[in-house]
Amino acid sequence: MGKATxxxxYNREKPIERNPHLRIKDWKEYSAPFSDEALSRQGARCMDCGxxxxxMGMELKGTTTGCPIHNLIPEWNDLVYRGRWKEALERLLKTNNFPEFTGRVCPAPCEGSCTLAISDPSVAIKNIERTIIDKGFENGWITPRIPGRRTGKKVAIIGSGPAGLASADQLNQAGHSVTVYERADRPGGLLMYGIPNMKLEKEIVERRISLLTEEGIAFVTNTEVGKDISVEELxxxxDAVILCTGAQKQRDLHIEGREATGVHFAMDYLGQTTKSLLDSNFEDGNFINTAGKDVIVIGGGDTGADCVATALRQNCRSVVQFGKHPQAPEQRTADNMWPAYPNIFTLDYAYEEAQAKTGTDPRQYSIQTKKLVKNENGEVMELHTIQMERLRDEEGSFYFKExxxxxxxxxxxxVFIAIGFEGTELSLLRQFGVETVRNKVKAEYGDFKTNVEGVFTAGDARRGQSLIVWAxxxxxxxxxxxxxxxMGSTVLL
Known part of the structure; x- marks a missing residue:
């Protein structure tokens, strides 16, 4: 603890963000790094708690509390305060394979459980983490780590999202020969096509993939296991397989008019937009274009917010986001006390941008879509909704009433449907013969073995839709x- 007081x-300084009026004109990251001096002050705010x-990384009342990868946060906060950046990087990489991802897109449950947050704004952990890893790349401190020996064992990983990449990185460093199979044309999974460029520029993902490739990991893209290569051949x-296929089965909206043209899943919209941006800077036209259109996003979460931000950059005429829950309170409530993740009202990047462009927050609360209406050409033209009231029954459970x-x-x-995911796609799992439960691969946490010899699973495919840090x-x-x-024993921590 470099500075006891x-x-x-020092007060928490607001993260630096580009002007929303300007950033909606491009697809570059909306956030910007602190100066070294500002980060030294922010690191000094860490209390180095007993x-x-x-x-701690656990779940309280269904939400993540603390860092699931158990980052050594007080240690690198102190090193940043002292200006010892390279040592801070070494401590950060002890627990986190990809800080450049978590430092940008993680919702930072660590900050919600920061002891300082009991009475004051938390330490700016996420911004410190991002700057440490960015400095590591800028200063050439991060170089390929070529394993000194090979075990002769071969591992296949299906899926190149954060769980698959983390598994691949660890196993490669243990000396195994790792091949990652990805059905998309670029590795990265959710990181590449699920998160828009203004939150995570794809050069950041490609840089990490290139580094992993230099270290010996093989990436096979445009290859769907079970179709382009059989499960038996794989x-x-x-010698072992890890299923890291994610929770890609999007939850649908089963209402009148769902079949209308113009109604899409949110991830299809986001994925097509990113691919067209990377392939041709949108010149190929292979994306859903909302320019001059009225856009409605159904679903109040982060994916829905990303749809709002994407539509704004496409110069939509209007955009509204529906959520079924009431607006969150300004302060923690009695049933949401520290150290649980704070369920409070915030103005995320997409909503700041909407306010800057339209003068209003695009979010509508406690609302339910009743039906979609299409025109004579089968195109969606309007939505019918009703407001909902959230009530408690005699047993204390919540329910909604129109x-x-x-x-x-x-x-x-x-219309973009962003109401979550039902689990992983089952066709490949059936070919492997693995047991499933509620559309997820059945395997115990800490063991990760399926019922099939030599087949393991990790990430959203096992636990369901979750955070990158859990993956x-x-x-x-x-x-x-x-x-x-x-090997009979393990060298991995």
């Missing part, structure tokens, strides 16, 4: 168990 002397809840060529007379009609030529956690831990399976 730092948390009393029990640092920021890196298993015969490898409010009579609150019906409303909204114009829309594009990295599971990827690392599954790699450890695969190493143990192959």
């Amino acid at each position: 730092g948390f009393m002397e 029990t640092p809840f920021c890196h 298993r015969n060529k490898h 409010i009579p007379g609150s019906e409303k009609i909204w114009p829309a030529q594009h 990295i956690n599971e990827g690392r831990e599954a790699a450890r168990e695969v190493d143990r399976y192959l």
